[in-house]
Amino acid sequence: MNKTTQALPIFILLLSASLVFSMCANAGDPLPSWNPSKAKNSIVDFVSAVTKKGGKDYVKPEDRIATFDHDGTLWVEYPIYTQILFAYDRVKQLAPKHPEWRKKQPFKALLDGDMNTVGVAGMKGVMEIILATHSGMTDTEFSREVSTWLATTKHKKFDRLYTELAYKPQLELLAYLRAKGFKTFIVTGGGSAFIRPITAKTYGIPPEQVVGSSVVTELQYIDGKPTLVRMPKINFINDKAGKPVGIYQHIGRRPILAFGNSDSDIQMIEYTMAGEGRRLGLIVHHTDADREYAYDRKSHIGTLDKALDKAGGNGWIIVDMKRDWKKIFADK
């Protein structure tokens, strides 16, 4: 035996030990799709601090409320919000029953495929389309329509169902927070009724932990049966300054962690950070044109401009998608 062969068993032993160690370390990492980074450390440090019994930052489990924006924070929102695509598809589907749409903008343009004219109608036009397609049916019917659409319609770039475009690092984060005693909520500018059918299966978040926008709903007796009918009128817009209000009306407590991705989330994050004790505010920055999209200040979808400026001075954590996420989806 020369020195090399003598050393071999020790080398193998060390290699095995190192392998076992790294496997264990990996098994112990609750956020494997997050690259080691300031963002990941901030999350783990925060969670450790607020869950450490006797620690100065300890928060009782019942106060561990975490709120997440939906579009662009938990799933893909680009190049157009999923709910708007649903509304557009519904217009095409319902058109035979609405001959008046052939003469009325922006419906006419949409049916003609003239998206420039639809675009010119702006948010007012979009809202008309949303109201027309999200009302006039019962609670159950709307839920069924949404479920069918989301189970069959694919995102063009990715050729995947929208529910398959939930961000893997965020699914890990939601599960990690819940394992640490947090209650996780979705606080979305979109309609709560639009995503409630899929949040439990996709995110492990039950329908009652979705706080969103809504249309006025009425109790009517149809064939003597008490029935909830969705009306063509906005009840509440759970966006921007509406987010802290929606949180108060629905959850009744101030979150200790809030995660958004656009200027629409500024107030939610500010309200969260303004509470006493340790808090964490985070923002997804879409920087990955290859694996997802890159957009921020000048984008009409998920505009991230003022929030980007505010983040630094206020200690909000910017999560850079390209740099901080090892995987964005299950496979890339």
Next chain:
Amino acid sequence: MNKTTQALPIFILLLSASLVFSMCANAGDPLPSWNPSKAKNSIVDFVSAVTKKGGKDYVKPEDRIATFDHDGTLWVEYPIYTQILFAYDRVKQLAPKHPEWRKKQPFKALLDGDMNTVGVAGMKGVMEIILATHSGMTDTEFSREVSTWLATTKHKKFDRLYTELAYKPQLELLAYLRAKGFKTFIVTGGGSAFIRPITAKTYGIPPEQVVGSSVVTELQYIDGKPTLVRMPKINFINDKAGKPVGIYQHIGRRPILAFGNSDSDIQMIEYTMAGEGRRLGLIVHHTDADREYAYDRKSHIGTLDKALDKAGGNGWIIVDMKRDWKKIFADK
């Protein structure tokens, strides 16, 4: 040894066996404050049926939603709703800051102790008093005021805090349902912000599982700090036909069990019972003038009239307080 002494060991053995059996039977009864009755059997049968895997009435845990009215269903509401007493006390407390109330009805009458005139002002007057005393402060301030009041103000008849007047049989029922995988909600005509500070400790129901009435709330920046301010304007009345609507907007699913005590709960129970599969609707009937109160059709508080007529034909279970509840409170 004569026959008697011979028989003694066997007698003791039987006695012990019977004692052990009865202890076990008691330990196995999840509803010890409920007398054996049709009401108790209905509950236990229903819960067994919907939780029996493979059974025809099986309901998945995530769909086991149970909604409870609050005043008169979970705690004492007589002779006047607790929240109204709070509002009256607040008027007296705030009067020095509101000299205009000395000249304005029904505030003047209330400050003069002239309850007849207050009564004549009716619901409109009560609503004015509620709005005046429930707005003009932040979310945190209101929560603190309510908490202090509920921690110090006693019910005159019982000389107890209102939270001590939660019904023991109902606390057992809530715990039993949760042990069987149900999620329990309070669906109240009162303000959700009024009871949220006490529901977790009193009922094991966290603030976000309280669905109630609300005032419009605004996000304002006070000294640069994002602050929620309660406004003197009704946002939503979660009563009567509003209850199914509130349930839809907040919980997003139809309950399978609903428990009320007055005509204000008719729509909630009807909506619950109109769903597919097995359902349970229940009503507390206040029949115990000795231990609590006896009132129904002609009462202005918790009027139980039409619901009493509807119950029989629709299979709703009437819980007769005097007959069905062994204990109403912890000690009687």
